[in-house]
Amino acid sequence: MIKVLLADDQRLVRGALSAMLGLEGDITVVAEVGSGEEAVEAALRTRPDVALLDVQMPGRDGLEAAAELRSVLPSCRVVICTTFGRPGYLARALAAGAAGFIVKDAPPEHLVDAVRRVHAGLRVVDPELAAESLASGVSPLTDREREVLRAASDGRTVAEVARGLRLSEGTVRNHLSSAMRKTGAGTRAEAVLLAENRGWL
Structure with a gap:
């Protein structure tokens, strides 16, 4: 079984993602939380294989949580799952150690596939966003x-x-x-x- 942690500050979204992933025979959701801080705490407690993190959450955001998870629990692979498909977020997510980046309006099967592929050691990035990210370049801001x-x-x-x-x-x-x-x-x-x-x- 692939153990998944969900972090999203919207309960409805969390519940929908959990229900969807729960239909898969090889995936089990081991924790559902609403902030980056809770994500790191829950990951240390439940030892998930994959963490699905939203970008914008109160307190520590998903990108900060991804970087911390890479440090404290390197066996946990991170997929950023967000409404905000912005090139800068993609670049920051990859720099933070995320193995995947998908947008929430992607078809459900893409999310399930992303979890499996990332768990298998692959990297998954929305192709349109990847192209847009290359075109816009990295952030010039310090x-x-x-x-x-x-x-x-x-x-x-x-x-x-x-x-x-x-x-x-x-x-x-x-x-x-x-x-x-x-x-x-x-x-x-x-x-x-x-x-x-x-x-x-």
């Missing part, structure tokens, strides 16, 4: 620029971002300006939007 953009994404002022990140206001302005230049944005709100759409945040 880790600090990403952090500052994320902090500014909810409309906080430069002073508020600076206080929250314990940086000077000048440093925050420099990072925002650099991120705007790299994304080709005219405003920081546009830079946030462009970076989010490309999966760079």
